[in-house]
Amino acid sequence: MTVLPLSTNFLGSMEPCFFLPYASSNTGKNKGFKVLVSLRESAIADFREEMEKFSRKEFSKL
Template structure:
């Protein structure tokens, strides 16, 4: 599910308003809707699915249960070490951002999460500068 907002709308409105819009959009996730979306992706896989140019997509995978999948104790595999999307085109956007659970190999870091971000090359320098500010 998604909420369509311009960057200006996102920045200017209260965060609770954005969270409320996201929460309300989840009510549209019926079984038929999800099956239809999967079918649509299969039909248009070769062409790719796009939301348009310079669109950012944010998705939270922390509570989907990927990290609790058991691949079979008979083989000694257990659950996944980490979960990541296979393609940046998964969301149909140019600049996706995924919130992911910590790796099961990261003992003691269960309260945090990983952020996987794809940026346009011309945005990398500014992103690095902002991240450097967080180190202090």
């Protein structure tokens, strides 16, 4: 299995983050990857809110 660590600048945080391939036994999702993110408990609520916006394709313009 290949696990790729992301740069700490990628998410603007010092928390660990990795790209993980889907398991070969998961036939429904054979393209793409999973992202494993480790967060402090105080950041989880905001992270979930941002991921909900992302899944609805509500991107903010910087």
